[in-house]
Amino acid sequence: MADTLSGKVAIVTGSSTGIGAAIVRELSSRGAHTVITYESPAQKAAADVLATSLPTPATAVLADMSQIEAPKQLVEVALANWKRIDILVNCVGVAVNKPFEEQTLEDWDLLVNLNGRGTFLMTQAVLPHLTKNTGRIINIASTIDAGTKGMIESFTKCWARELPPKYGCTVNSVSPGPPRTGSFAAAGEEQMKILQPIIDQTPVGARMVEPDEIAYAVAFLAEERARWMNGVHLVASGGLFID
Template sequence: MAHAALPKTLEGKVAVVSGSSSGIGAAIARELSARGAHVTVNYPFEHLKEEAASVVSTLATAGLAVEADISTVDGPAKLVQAAVAEWNRIDIIVNNAGLAVNLPFEEQTLEHWDRLVNLNGRGTFLLTQEALKHLTKGSGRIVNIASASARTPPPWQTIYGGTKGMVDSFTMCWAKELPPKYGCTVNAVSPGPTKTEGFAAAGEEVMEFLQPTIDATPCGSRMGEPTEIAYAVAMLCEERASWVCGSHIVVSGGLQIG
């Protein structure tokens, strides 16, 4: 792979990336591994085991695939415990697992609410709490994958935008509270529309709805690539990024600012 030539700036680091058997999460896992980190790849359900194993097989370093549903109460702890059992610590935690529902407000239901809030919001909350117990003091990295929808939500994303706004607020709060205790940094990366399996499965109606927005992207009328999001995440995980904390990096080709 092309990434194999990257300098091993994260050599020996241990990273956990939630929701990483496909899409942006898989790209993040590969990017961190290419820089030398050992990555725990996470998938939520048994039927995705082969998909996760396929991602691990492409990593440049020894990796691990762990089944844990981050939307459950005990899933986050299961993921952390598996990583710690393998490598005895965690240096990098990437809260990537997330789910979107694109529907008119009137059609969004309590079931949608529970699914998105439990995964996008509570999952990020619990996984970070668990990871802190094992986070390397003085150099840990917490990166939350928010969304451009956290601050500039389009129509049809009432619950999704709300949960990503929650993640955005978590980031700002933790960036003030956690570094004095743990010597870590806390930042957020907010992707704009990105070419993932999830977006492909959203359906033609959603894509037609979003196309004018995509066409208006200043850097080019296209969706982002998962590797472009992964690069921003990896940058924040580097040792030289130790003075970057509380940042909200939007990776959207200039579509959203701030």
């Protein structure tokens, strides 16, 4: 892979495992330095292994994105290490796998604070430091979550109009189809029984999307030659979900 992102610095939230980790690996393979974030001490080992296995410099940071101080902390780490921020990937997210009737106020607060507020505050924290005229903001939305991840799609549309004239950046989103990740598998057998018939209808192939396939879509939007891609909602679902 050519070093098309050589010298760029990327913050990827929620990136110790799964889709976030795949995005870090893809960006690093193109030459980017990366800030890897993990949500709890239990994820530290995975984040450290990822950071040391990359071809470019990276640092792993404990940052609970449901807490309001986390975005500022990540910005400070990026600037202290590399004195610049070029790419922000808002990947962190959580799902509550319960029937609607069983969901609690605590569940709601977790979803909104992490998925919604975390993305909102992280983007605000990065903007003053985002490299002028070449910055990239990429939000990971979802094809199967109409709640807080739907909020991310709305953020993307609004920010894509408002922010580029001020910062020269682009703002786009990527929505994965059902992904083959550990967190998704943790939804349990019953969830998969419901989902499998839907997956079987995927035109390109009756399977879940692999994390590296999502990472490739993100890296494409991060490239300098994607400078005219703005306000795009890129759906990587094998044609399962077509607008």
